[in-house]
Amino acid sequence: MAMEDVTGRPRPPMRSRISPVDWARRNLFSSVGNTALTLFCLWLLWLAVPPFLDFTIFSAVWTGATREVCLGPDKGACWPLVWANLGQFIYGRYPEDEIWRVNVVFALGFAAIVPALIPSAPAKRFNLIFLLVIYPLIALVLLAGDRPGLRPVPTSEWGGLLVTLVVALTGIVVSLPLGIVLALGRRSSMPAIRTVCIVFIEFWRGVPLITVLFMASVMLPLFLPEGMSPDNLLRCLVGVALFSSAYMAEVVRGGLQAIPAGQYEAARATGLTYWQAMGLVVLPQALRHVIPGIVNTFIGLFKDTTLVLIVGIFDLLGQVRAQLSDPSWTVPQGALTAYIFAALVYWVFCFGMSQYSNFMERRLNTSRER
Amino acid sequence: MSGANTPKKMTVSDKVMIEMTGVNKWFDDFHVLKDIGLKVNEGERIVIAGPSGSGKSTLIRCINRLEPHDEGRIVIDGIELTEDLKRIDEVRREVGMVFQQFNLFPHMTVLENCTLAPIWVRKMPENEARDLAMNFLERVRIPEQAMKYPGQLSGGQQQRVAIARALCMNPKIMLFDEPTSALDPEMIKEVLDVMVELAQEGMTMLCVTHEMGFAREVANRVVFMDAGEIIEEAPPEEFFNSPKNARTKEFLAQILAH
Numbered sequence: 001m002a003m004e005d006v007t008g009r010p011r012p013p014m015r016s017r018i019s020p021v022d023w024a025r026r027n028l029f030s031s032v033g034n035t036a037l038t039l040f041c042l043w044l045l046w047l048a049v050p051p052f053l054d055f056t057i058f059s060a061v062w063t064g065a066t067r068e069v070c071l072g073p074d075k076g077a078c079w080p081l082v083w084a085n086l087g088q089f090i091y092g093r094y095p096e097d098e099i100w101r102v103n104v105v106f107a108l109g110f111a112a113i114v115p116a117l118i119p120s121a122p123a124k125r126f127n128l129i130f131l132l133v134i135y136p137l138i139a140l141v142l143l144a145g146d147r148p149g150l151r152p153v154p155t156s157e158w159g160g161l162l163v164t165l166v167v168a169l170t171g172i173v174v175s176l177p178l179g180i181v182l183a184l185g186r187r188s189s190m191p192a193i194r195t196v197c198i199v200f201i202e203f204w205r206g207v208p209l210i211t212v213l214f215m216a217s218v219m220l221p222l223f224l225p226e227g228m229s230p231d232n233l234l235r236c237l238v239g240v241a242l243f244s245s246a247y248m249a250e251v252v253r254g255g256l257q258a259i260p261a262g263q264y265e266a267a268r269a270t271g272l273t274y275w276q277a278m279g280l281v282v283l284p285q286a287l288r289h290v291i292p293g294i295v296n297t298f299i300g301l302f303k304d305t306t307l308v309l310i311v312g313i314f315d316l317l318g319q320v321r322a323q324l325s326d327p328s329w330t331v332p333q334g335a336l337t338a339y340i341f342a343a344l345v346y347w348v349f350c351f352g353m354s355q356y357s358n359f360m361e362r363r364l365n366t367s368r369e370r
Numbered sequence: 371m372s373g374a375n376t377p378k379k380m381t382v383s384d385k386v387m388i389e390m391t392g393v394n395k396w397f398d399d400f401h402v403l404k405d406i407g408l409k410v411n412e413g414e415r416i417v418i419a420g421p422s423g424s425g426k427s428t429l430i431r432c433i434n435r436l437e438p439h440d441e442g443r444i445v446i447d448g449i450e451l452t453e454d455l456k457r458i459d460e461v462r463r464e465v466g467m468v469f470q471q472f473n474l475f476p477h478m479t480v481l482e483n484c485t486l487a488p489i490w491v492r493k494m495p496e497n498e499a500r501d502l503a504m505n506f507l508e509r510v511r512i513p514e515q516a517m518k519y520p521g522q523l524s525g526g527q528q529q530r531v532a533i534a535r536a537l538c539m540n541p542k543i544m545l546f547d548e549p550t551s552a553l554d555p556e557m558i559k560e561v562l563d564v565m566v567e568l569a570q571e572g573m574t575m576l577c578v579t580h581e582m583g584f585a586r587e588v589a590n591r592v593v594f595m596d597a598g599e600i601i602e603e604a605p606p607e608e609f610f611n612s613p614k615n616a617r618t619k620e621f622l623a624q625i626l627a628h
Contacts, residue, residue, distance in 0.1 A: 265436050266473035266532075270487035270539055271463040280486060285477050 055333075056340060070331040077337040081329045088323050089341075092159015092314050098151060101142045102162055108135060109169075117356060119363060132173060155233035159314040161345065163233070167240055167305040167315065168349075172298050174241035179248025180287075184278060186253055197249070204246035209307055212239040217311035236308050244301045251293040255286035288364050295357035299350045317342050382590060385412040386445075387543055387574050388433060393442035395428060402428050403439065404598040412542075415575045417585040417606075420595035421621060426578040429595070430545045433576065434465045447542055463491060466536030470548040472528040474520035474535070480507065481516040484535045491539065499538075506534040510564050526557030530564055537568075544568065546577040582625060586610065594618050 018026070028038040059076030061069050070078035082089070091099055112131045115121035143166075145152045158166070185197035204212075216235040259282050267277035287294070309318035320342045324335055388410040395403040402425045410416055418426045431437040432444060435451050435458050444451045446461045475483050484503035488494040494502070507513045510530040512523075520528055529549055536544060546565065550558045562584050569575055569588040579585070585592050585606050592609040594602040594617075602615045610626075613619050 260471075260473075262469055262471050262473040263475065266467075266469060266475070269434055269436060269462060269465075269467040270535065271459060271491040272487060273459065276490050280490065281475050285475075288477070 055336075067329050067331050070333065075333065077340065078329075078331050078333050079337065081331065081334055081337055082341045084329060085323045085326070085338075088160060089316060089319055090161045092162060092319050093157045094159065094162065095151070095153060095157065098145070098153055101145065101150070101153075105139045105142050108138065109165075136173075155231050155313075158233065160319040161316045163308070163313060164302075164305050164315040164317075166233075167237060167308060168302045170237045171240045171244045171301045171305070175244035175248045175297070175301065176294070178241070178245040180252050180283065182245060182249035183252035183256060186249065187256060201246045201249050204243050205250070209240070209243055209304055210310060212243050213307055213311050215239070232311065233313055236311060236313060240301070240305070240308075244297060244304075247297050247300075248294065251290050251297055252286065254293065255288075255290035256282065258289050259286050291357050291361050291364075295353055299353055302349055302353070303346060316345060381572060382414050383412040386410070387412045387414075387447055388576070389443070389445045390432075391443045393432065393439050393444060395425075395432065395437065395439045395441075402598050403432070406442070406600060408593065408600065410543075410574060410576065412574055413572045414590050415569050415573075415588050416577065416591050416593055417589040418576065418578045418593045418595060419580065419582075419585065419621070419625075420601075424595040425598040426595050427547050430467075430547055430576050430578055433543070433545060434462050434467055436467075463539060464541055465543045465545060466539060466541035467545045468529070468532050468536055468547065468549045470551050472520070472525070472532045472552070474528055474532055476520050479517050479519055480512070480523070480531050483520065483531060484538045487535070487539050503534070503538050506537045507531070509537075509567075510534045511560075524557060525553045526560045529553065529557075529561045533561075533564055533568070543574045543576070546575065546579065548578050548580075550579065550581060580625060582610070594621065596621070 029035045055076040057076075059074060060079055061075055061077070062079050064070065064080040065084075067078075067081075069080060087096075087099075091102055094102055112127065112135055116124070116127050116131050121127065141147050142150070143153065143158070143162075144155070182197050182201055185193045186201065188194045188197070213236055216239040217232055220235055263285065264277055264282055267281040268274075272280065305315055306317045308315050309321070314322055320338045323329070324338060386409060388408065390406050390408045393403055393406040394401070404425075406429060408416075408429075418429065420426050428437055432439045432451075433446060438453075439451075447464055449457050449461050451458065451461060474480075475486070478486065481500065481503055484506065485496070485499040488499040488502060489496060492499075504513055504516060507516055510533055512527055512530055512534075515523055515527060515531070520531065523531065533549075549565070550561050553561060558581070562581060565575075565577070565584065566588055575588075577584070577589075589606050591603055592606050593600055594609070594613075594615070596617050602609070602613065602618045604613075609618070610622065613622055
């Protein structure tokens, strides 16, 4: 019986058990060149890793209330600086009395995202509606406080990880659906729609994100009448979302191109409408093909949020930089410590996304049990 | 109606299901369909034969408007095919199609492949659609594969699923576009058997195929096409035993030689 692989995916490689010594001999010391490269890499690691571990762990200062604990020779990272400023790093200049609101938003978001990401969790539909529709509204009301009983907090007082997450999540939530629509539009047989989508995509892909943010923050208010100009953060959110939609559209288009025309034709031939054929037959297959590309765009977007700093919005990185000028914590190794901390936070989020994408890929592949 | 019809045990009514008049179609400069006229009555089984590139597939793809025609009229069960999307959808609901490459949806089980259109197009409740699909999967003799994915089935099994999927919409007309051409020889029979049964049940069928045995057994008429034209149209005995046109003779000599 011919088992045809309709998707053309390669089969997983065979795994055999070999001892570590055998493995090293086969992979690291198989030839003179390989041996030399292995030794060279070990030497590089020897140069880099011990000093790094020494700085961040062994010689690091872990506790203390003032900068004095970190002064002196042979002192490594000054972690008390991070503990002391943690509030600033997470909330920025958000008023201290109102920080509970941010915490509620964080907790609600966490409680909604985790079950949404677990495929076997119940009530998926309600969970997603809550996460994508109700939760953003709750978050907006709580964070901005533009309702009776809540003190308004202008976005200029938001900062730190809060801003990073707001910009990144808005970008992610908007760019995927908008990117899909743009990708479909670019492949449309209707010339007007196709042209609009091509112009949109190529415009946003053609300009640097910094330009977009500058335009949104500095130029846009000049064109709009006095008092009409929307909030600075909101303008940046829109800019980031449209920018990443253009990239997302091209990723999705790549997936659409991998699906044979016969799939669409078969769907239409059974009477499904264009949107049904796309939504039920073509897109589920196309998006599966491009999960790595989609997550790649998400990760890029997450890190690009740091650019909002240049239009005066203090995200995590901006807040970390701002805090370095605080005289009560000026120590020689302060900047390095703070940047390592920021890098670690970004890494945790990005690595988390990449691991989740791997998990989804494996799961979608095995669910097909070829 | 081309009066030469001699129905076998299967009945043909007077109701016209497909009427194509003066149909022309171009792919850019290439004139792929030339002045096609074809009339098919309810219960008729038409086999379309001809060399590759003669426009056979394009002709049947025009019947459910997977390809739009440029000139002429195509009327399916009283509905004329035009730009009007509502009418196109109406026609597609009544016309089932089976493709050379099966075109099953690889991300869905066999059962889901079959229930998709009844649920979304006919708005049928899910359990009802499932019963209906199992019924047709039994008729094509693969109910035990219902929970598998298409990639786990052989080509012959996949094509039978594709037939069941089309039948689930309860179509009045079935179109077959070279249904056995992508199959290994040992699987051709299992698919043809299903198609013969379907013909015996009185389904209106248009089939592009090179299976001349199938044509002899079930067709009322064989339509021979070459270079975008219908060259000859005759009941199978007449078509195979006394073809009139020189090109038909040449084609038959080639195809029956082995």
